[in-house]
Amino acid sequence: MSAAALLGVVAVAAGAGACASIVIPPTRRLAPRVRPYSLPARTALGCAELPSRDPAVSTRHALARLFGPPLLAIVRRASGFAASRGEDRLARLLHQAGERERTPDEQRVRQLAQGFAIGGLSGAAAAVVLRAPAAVLAAGVAGFVVGHTRSRRQLERRVASRAAQLRLELYTVNQLLALHVRTGAGPMQAVQRLVDRGSGAAVTDLRDVLAWIRGGTSEAAAFRRAGELTPEPNAARTYQLLAAGVERGVDLAGGLLALSEDIRDARREQLHKDAVRRRAAMLIPTIGILAPLMLLFIAAPLPSIVLGHR
DSSP states (O other), rough: OOOOHHHHHHHHHHHHHHHHHHOOOOOOSSSSHHHHHHHHHHTTTOOOOOOOOOHHOOOOOOHHHHHHHHHHHHHHHHHHTSSSHHHHHHHHHHHTTTTTOOHHHHHHHHHHHHHHHHHHHHHHHHHHHOOHHHHHHHHHHHHHHHHHHHHHHHHHHHHHHHHHHHHHHHHHHHHHHHHHHHTTTTTTHHHHHHHHOSHHHHHHHHHHHHHHHTTTOOOHHHHHHHHOOSSOOOHHHHHHHHHHHHOOOOOOHHHHHHHHHHHHHHHHHHHHHHHHHHHHHHHOOOOOOOOIHHHHHHHHHHHHHHHOOO
């Protein structure tokens, strides 16, 4: 099949699909229409959804405003078979990575764009080098798979990096909160002071907690929600302790100091493990390069010793 015939087939298929969508318009999704009515009840129960935004309104570039809505509609149609659990999982990963302004649909569009870009480059390289249709097709499919999964791997690496940043900040954050509580401030007042004067990943989480509280969520439910969304277990323990502090009035300062000691001990143990691992890695050049050379020097005089040759 020639390129012109293939282009004609694609154009006819696209026109038929457009006519079908005009005659039988797609069913509108029910979730966006019901969400404004269900949000107060979910907030009162402490299970409000992650904050979202409309991509069509928030995009800044003209090309994104022009081609964004149809592209997002295609992605929603293509991923309609995915369960809502996958949607929640992707939204949670975006929140944990600190990319709260990006929606799951935009993340899927980015994955598809990277997949098509890397797949096209791989297919073009295979066409230039190998000049075999099967090799070009295999290279294009492999490039698309690699590009499609690359964005997800980058997102997971950002989540791991943010978790490591939280581990570094939590000791200082807990100490400062305990200091404010010991000087007579309440839990919410201590958090507000820290948010007003601080910055970082932990402060961003606490700022989200204050925003949820201003939006109608109870204080304990907001802290528990932050504990469920954070990628760091020690941060979850801190937020759960703050929730217990505002709800039942526990010894918050003592608990925060104890958590700080646990975080410091865990950090010290992790540094010790990293030092042992790096020390073992330093032995690899010795074992892999110097040991064979030493064996060669030892084995070199053996023929003359055994056979008597000089």
